[in-house]
Amino acid sequence: MTSTAGVVVVGGGQAAFSVVSTLRASGYDAPVTVFAAEHHLPYQRPPLSKKAHTEPEGLRVELVPESFYRERNIDLRLGDDVVALDTAAATVVSRTGARVPYAHLVLATGARNRPLPVPGAELDGVHALRSLDDALTIGRALTTARDVVVVGGGFIGLELARVALARGARVTVVELADRLLSRAVSPELELPLRERHEHAGLQVLTGTGVRALEGPGRLDRVVTDREHLAADLVVYGIGAIPRDDLAREAGLAVDDGVVVDEQLRSVTDPRISAVGDCARHPHPHAEGPVRLESVQNAIDQGTLVGRRIAGSPASYESLPWFWSDQGDLKLQIAGLRSPADEVRLVPGDSPERLAGYAFRDGLLVAVETLNWPAEHLAARRLLERRTPVSAGDLAGTTLGALARARRAAEVRA
Amino acid sequence: MPTVIFQLPDGTERKVIAASGTVLMQAAVSGGVEGIVAECGGNASCATCHVYVDSEQAELVGPPNDVEDEMLDFTAAERRPTSRLSCQIHLSDALDGLVVHVPEEQV
Ligand SMILES: Cc1cc2nc3c(=O)[nH]c(=O)nc-3n(C[C@H](O)[C@H](O)[C@H](O)COP(=O)(O)OP(=O)(O)OC[C@H]3O[C@@H](n4cnc5c(N)ncnc54)[C@H](O)[C@@H]3O)c2cc1C
Ligand code: FES
Numbered sequence: 001m002t003s004t005a006g007v008v009v010v011g012g013g014q015a016a017f018s019v020v021s022t023l024r025a026s027g028y029d030a031p032v033t034v035f036a037a038e039h040h041l042p043y044q045r046p047p048l049s050k051k052a053h054t055e056p057e058g059l060r061v062e063l064v065p066e067s068f069y070r071e072r073n074i075d076l077r078l079g080d081d082v083v084a085l086d087t088a089a090a091t092v093v094s095r096t097g098a099r100v101p102y103a104h105l106v107l108a109t110g111a112r113n114r115p116l117p118v119p120g121a122e123l124d125g126v127h128a129l130r131s132l133d134d135a136l137t138i139g140r141a142l143t144t145a146r147d148v149v150v151v152g153g154g155f156i157g158l159e160l161a162r163v164a165l166a167r168g169a170r171v172t173v174v175e176l177a178d179r180l181l182s183r184a185v186s187p188e189l190e191l192p193l194r195e196r197h198e199h200a201g202l203q204v205l206t207g208t209g210v211r212a213l214e215g216p217g218r219l220d221r222v223v224t225d226r227e228h229l230a231a232d233l234v235v236y237g238i239g240a241i242p243r244d245d246l247a248r249e250a251g252l253a254v255d256d257g258v259v260v261d262e263q264l265r266s267v268t269d270p271r272i273s274a275v276g277d278c279a280r281h282p283h284p285h286a287e288g289p290v291r292l293e294s295v296q297n298a299i300d301q302g303t304l305v306g307r308r309i310a311g312s313p314a315s316y317e318s319l320p321w322f323w324s325d326q327g328d329l330k331l332q333i334a335g336l337r338s339p340a341d342e343v344r345l346v347p348g349d350s351p352e353r354l355a356g357y358a359f360r361d362g363l364l365v366a367v368e369t370l371n372w373p374a375e376h377l378a379a380r381r382l383l384e385r386r387t388p389v390s391a392g393d394l395a396g397t398t399l400g401a402l403a404r405a406r407r408a409a410e411v412r413a
Numbered sequence: 414m415p416t417v418i419f420q421l422p423d424g425t426e427r428k429v430i431a432a433s434g435t436v437l438m439q440a441a442v443s444g445g446v447e448g449i450v451a452e453c454g455g456n457a458s459c460a461t462c463h464v465y466v467d468s469e470q471a472e473l474v475g476p477p478n479d480v481e482d483e484m485l486d487f488t489a490a491e492r493r494p495t496s497r498l499s500c501q502i503h504l505s506d507a508l509d510g511l512v513v514h515v516p517e518e519q520v
Contacts, residue, residue, distance in 0.1 A: 025447045044454045068445050296452055300520075318520075323458040332458060374483035377460050381487050404486065 004031060005101040007309060008092050010082045010246065011108035012036020014044065014295055015276030017063050018302025019106050024072040026310035032074045033100050035092070037081035040132050041066060046295060048135035049159040050325045061132060085250040087269055104271055104309050107247060107258055108302070111240035111277040111293060116151060120213030126234045129156055141233050142167050149173075149222045149229050151210050151236035153180035155324040160235050161202055162327030172203040172229055174222070179206055184322075184333065186343040189356040189368045193329065200327055240293060242278040255280055257291040262315040264305050273308075275301035284317045285336045285365070294322045319384045321376075328352075332376040335366030335383045344391070346398060348372050357394060364389040367399065378403040415509035419446045419464075422517045431504045437513065438462040438500035448515040455500035457481065461519040463488040466495040466502075467512040474502060474511070490516030 007023060009016045012034055020032050036042065043061040069076045077094070084093040091101045113128040115121065127138050138160070142148075148164040150157045153175030165171045173180070179190045180197075198204055205224065212223040213234055222229040242257040252268045253259040257280030259267050264281060266272040276298035280291045300318040308314065323332045337343070341358040348354055348371075355375050356368040367379035378399040382389055393402060417440055419427045429444030431437075441449035441462070450461035457480060466474045474497065477485060481501045485492050499513070 021445070046454060046456070064443055064445065068443070071445070295454075299450065299452055323453060323456065325456065330458065373458055373460075373480060374487060376458075377484055377487035381489075400483075400486070 005090065005103040006030030007032050007104045007106065008100050008102040009034045009106045009108055010092065011110055011243075011276075011278075012038060012042045012076070012078065013108060013110050013276065013298070014042070014063070015110070015298035015302045016106070016108040017042040018299045019108060019275060019306045020072075020074050021064075021068075022303045022306025023310055024074065026307055026312070028306075028310040030103065032072075034069075034074060034076045035080055035082045035094055036076065036078050038131060038133075039079040041076075041078070043132055044295070045130070046323075048132060049129055049156045050163065082246060085246055085272075087250050087252075087272070090271065102271070104273070106305055107244075107272065107274040107278055108276050108298075109243035109246065109278045111242050113237070114239040114241050116210070116213075116236045116238060118210055118212050120215070120219070121236075123213055123215055123219040124217065125215070125219035125232060126213055126236070128236055129160065130240075138233075138235060142169070145169050145233035147172075147230045148233045148235065149231040151222075151234060152238040153177070153182075153204065153206065154237055154239070155181065155184065155326075156237035157235070158197065158326045159324060160237070162197070162200070162329075164233075164235075165201055166327065169233075170203075171201075172205060173197075174208050174210055174224055174229070175204070175206045176209050177206065180204065185331070185368060186337060186341075186356050186358060188343040188345050189354070189370070192345075192354055193326075193331070193370065196329055197326070240277065242280075242291060244274075244278055247272075247274070247278075255289075259289070263308060263313055264301055264316055273305045275305050281316060283320070283336075285320065287338070290336070292320055294320065296321050319380060321380055323376075328371075330371050330373065332369045332373065333366065334376055334379040335364075337366035337368075341365060343368075344394075346394075348375065348398075355398065357391075357399075359391050362391055364391075364394070364399075375400050382406075415504050415506055415511065417504070417508070417511045417513070419444075419449075420512065420514045421446075421448060422515060435504055436500050437464070437502040437504055437511070438498075440504065441499060446515065448519065449499060450519045451500065452520075453500075457484070457498065457501065460484050460488050460498060462499040463490060463516055463519060464497055464499045464513040465493050465516065466497055467514065468495055470508075470511060471495040474508065477501065488516070489518045489520055 041062040080094045148169045148171045150161045150173045209225045244254045247258045248254040258274035321334045337358040346355045353372040354370040358366040369376045431440040452461045453459035
């Protein structure tokens with residue numbers, strides 16, 4: 001290997017940033033190059049569906065200023081994407097023709113939106129949200145939109161629906177499944193969540209498929225299998241697909257994401273790692289390999305790989321957690337629930353607060369909270385430390401109270 | 414704009430000039446201060462931006478808000494009397510020279 005080869009990172013998002021900042025913080029001093037397809041400095045996506053539409057031009061979402069990369073000698077190549085991996089020569093090839101050798105390669109390519117498979121999806125006035133540019137476009141469209149239809153009742157759809165509502169539009173959410181957030185949230189918590197959205201003024205149609213988007217040139221209605229909805233803006237969010245095509249074309253194992261081991265190395269080529277939305281990995285809290293789409297996962301996986309390359313290897317076992325702000329609802333999830341788990345809803349100390357405790361074989365495995373960040377944090381502390389918490393331990397009390405009591409007992413001991 | 418000083422667990426110190434209208438967490442992240450993870454980007458969701466305000470300046474900075482106060486009971490490092498979430502501290506010229514201590518762990 002030539003002495004100039006260092007780390008090459010493909011992708012300029014949350015996970016890529018975590019890798020390179022960790023490398024330098026850990027004392028790694030060989031070359032670090034980042035290929036980032038977008039023209040923007042690496043930025044946070046969560047505000048895009050929560051805030052960017054209220055203050056699109058004023059919103060600052062970049063993770064750190066340009067000087068951060070310069071001062072740390074990180075070669076950040078914005079607007080240039082990697083188009084091929086030559087794993088035999090350990091070199092990447094970019095669209096502009098750059099060829100850069102690597103000692104370690106990190107794939108942090110994220111995910112793309114699943115396209116809406118109905119006629120009319122290409123009409124003017126139909127948008128999906130993933131990038132900052134998308135958010136600016138949707139933000140502008142919202143200044144005039146009167147009738148907004150959101151296709152997909154997942155996190156991004158519901159967040160956007162509440163933003164559109166706050167901007168004065170009539171908003172309908174159309175969801176094919178028979179409930180909102182069907183993959184992510186328990187049916188028990190979904191009910192009160194839906195009630196609150198409807199109370200705030202969202203129209204919610206579940207069990208309803210979209211057949212077509214129609215209009216003379218420009219969109220003016222959505223045809224569902226129940227009724228026609230007037231619409232001058234459609235935003236859809238029906239899931240994401242990992243960007244694993246580079247890996248597949250290079251002959252790496254891919255299965256809805258780049259398949260990696262517990263240290264996040266490709267199972268095909270140990271000089272290549274994958275992190276964030278594009279990686280499928282084993283996890284001690286999951287039954288089989290998982291692919292997680294969250295900021296926590298992108299940050300923690302990037303940190304783990306950065307440290308490993310700098311000389312401190314470890315297995316990935318961070319507790320998964322997630323948040324979503326939907327209007328005045330702050331939804332947080334700690335741990336991984338599976339559909340067979342038993343969920344008990346517990347009211348908080350004020351009417352807007354609620355928690356759902358998920359038990360498997362009588363032990364707590366995941367906690368969903370509404371507007372109750374302290375309870376969420378208590379759950380994380382207990383689940384992270386793998387402290388067994390039984391359904392009996394939680395009879396008549398909250399996790400917050402339990403965690404405080406246990407902490408006090410530790411201090412006394 | 415105010416200059417703020419982060420004292421790191423290893424005894425070193427980082428001085429950062431804050432941009433106008435920002436919160437302390439943003440100053441830390443822009444300045445590349447290790448140890449302020451800020452997973453939620455300032456959303457009062459994660460408690461990975463925990464700091465200890467220097468006790469001499471605690472009064473100037475003020476107490477945590479209600480939600481923050483509850484969250485501080487569950488930070489990764491121990492809570493102390495001057496614990497704050499740095500994303501909830503709004504900077505102004507009055508806080509020029511602010512000194513905060515970064516805890517050992519955030520997650
Ligand atoms: C609107 C929105 C809201 C969200 N809200 C939340 C939330 O509230 N909480 C939460 O936990 N998570 C949220 N997420 C998810 C979270 O943002 C992602 O899980 C996280 O960004 C994943 O980081 P990543 O680095 O893997 O991918 P990304 O941040 O998507 O970055 C990947 C980057 O790689 C680039 N790229 C791809 N291929 C190439 C190539 N060949 N060459 C060069 N560059 C390439 C892409 O252009 C992209 O910029 C949200 C996501 C979206 C879209
Ligand atoms: S950055 Fe998440 S709580 Fe402060």
